[in-house]
Amino acid sequence: MERQDPTPIYFRLEQEFRRRIEAGEWKLGDLFPAERELVERYGVSRMTLRQALSGLVADGLLRRERGKGTFVSGPKIHKELSSLLSFTEDMTRRGKRAGARLLDIHMEAMSPHVASGLGTDAGTPVVVVERLRLADDEPVGIEKSHLVFESCHQLLEEDLTGSLYGVLREHYRLVPIRAEERIEAGPCSRAASDRLGVRSGSPALLITRVTYASDNRPFEFVQSVYRGDRYVFHVDLAAGTGYVPQSQSLISGTTR
C-alpha cells in the first residue's frame, strides 16, 4: 500500500476487502485468507491487518473461528448498511423517492424534557424543525427535530426538502455517528392522522431519538410518528461494540 495517500492503511484494506466480498469473490462459508498470509501479501503488520478485518467482522461480513480460520459470512445484501440511516438514505435503499415538506421551523428555548434527552441545560437555544416525510410523494411520517442552535446557526435559511443529515454534514460538518431510540406502537394522534391521511387512532410507530455527532456529543432530539401501514424500521443490534474476549464471554455472561 502506497503511503502517499493519507488515508489510514487499515481503512483502505477494509474497503478493499469489503468490495471484494460484496463482489462475490468468495462464496458464503468460504475460508478467507489467513491473517499472516494477508500480512505478507500486503506488507503490513498484523495489528493493522486485524484492525481492517475487525470492521468486517463487526458488520457480519466475516466470522472468525479460533484455531480454524476466518470465514466469509456474507454478503448479506443490506446487512452492512443497516444501522443509522437517515430517512432519505433509508428510502433510497428501498427504491423509493424520499421527500419532505417543511411544516414548521423556528427557534425556542430548550424544554426540560428535550434537555434531559440531550444531557444539556434547559433554556439553551434550539432550532425546531418539523417536517412531513414522503415516500414516492405519499406521506409516511412526521418528524419533529430539535437541534442545538450553536451547532447549526444558519439552519433556518437552508433548503430542508431533502436530507436534513445531508445538510448538516455538508454545511456544518455534523456527522451522526450514534443514536439512541425509543420505539413504541401507539394510536395515531388526531393532529398527526390528518396530515398522514389515516384514521385517527390507527396503529403508528412512535419514535424518540437522540443523535450523537462524531465527537460523541448529542446534537439532536427527534420525536417522530410513522404510519404503521407504510413504514418498517430496520435495526442492527450488537452486544457491545467492542471486542468480546473469547475466554470470558461465557463466564462473565454479559450481554450488555
Place this chain on the structure above:
Amino acid sequence: MERQDPTPIYFRLEQEFRRRIEAGEWKLGDLFPAERELVERYGVSRMTLRQALSGLVADGLLRRERGKGTFVSGPKIHKELSSLLSFTEDMTRRGKRAGARLLDIHMEAMSPHVASGLGTDAGTPVVVVERLRLADDEPVGIEKSHLVFESCHQLLEEDLTGSLYGVLREHYRLVPIRAEERIEAGPCSRAASDRLGVRSGSPALLITRVTYASDNRPFEFVQSVYRGDRYVFHVDLAAGTGYVPQSQSLISGTTR
C-alpha cells in the same frame, strides 16, 4: 495487572474504567487521564490500553478529541446497556419481574420464509418455541422463536419459563452477539389480542428478528407481537461498528 488471571488485560481494564465512571468518579465532561499516563500507571502497552478505552468510547462513556484529550461523556444511566438485551434482561433493568408462559413447543421442518431469514436451507429441523411474555405477571407480548435444532438438541426438555437466552447460554454455550430486527406498528391480530388481553386491532409492535451467535452464525428467527400500551423498545444505533478514521469520515461521507 497480575498475569495469572487468564482474562485479557484490556478487558479487565475496560471493566475497571467502566465501573469507576459509572460510580461517578469523574463528572460528565471531565478530562479523563491521558493514554500515556494510564499506560505508565497500569504498566501496559499503549495498544492494550487503547483497546480497553475503545469499548468505552463505543458505548458512549468516553469521547476522544484529537489534540485535546479523552473526556467522560457519561454515565448516561441506561446508555451502556441498551442494545441486544433479552426480554428478561430488559425487564429486569426496568425493575419489572419478567416471566414467560410456554404456549407451544415442537419441532418442524424449516419453512422457506424462516430459512431465507436464517440463510439456511428450507427443511432443516427447527425447534419452535412460542411463549407468552409477562411483566409483573401481566401479558405484554408473544414471542415465536425458531431455533436451529442442531444447536440445541435438548431444548424440548428445558425449563423455559425464564430467559431463553439464559438457557441457551448455560446449556448450549450459545451467546447472542448480534441481531437484525424489522420493527413495525400494526393492528393486533385476533389470536394475539385474546391472549394479550387487548382489543383486537389495537396498536401493537410487530418485530421480526434474526439472532447471531458469537461465531457470527444465525441461530434464531423470532416473530413477536407486543402490546403497544405496555412495551417500549430501546435501541442503540451506530454508524458502522468499526473505527472511523478522522481524516476520511467527512470526505467519504459514509454513514453506512
Place this chain on the structure above:
DNA sequence: AAGTGGTCTAGACCACCGC
C-alpha cells in the same frame, strides 16, 4: 514546543484446532 489522540511496526507468546 509540548501534549494529545491516531496510526503503524515487527516481533512475541498463548489457546485452540485438525491432523
Place this chain on the structure above:
DNA sequence: CGGTGGTCTAGACCACTTA
C-alpha cells in the same frame, strides 16, 4: 505437530490543539 486466531509489547511517526 503446524496452522489459526487472540492478546500483548515497546517502541515509532503523524496530525492536531493549546499555549
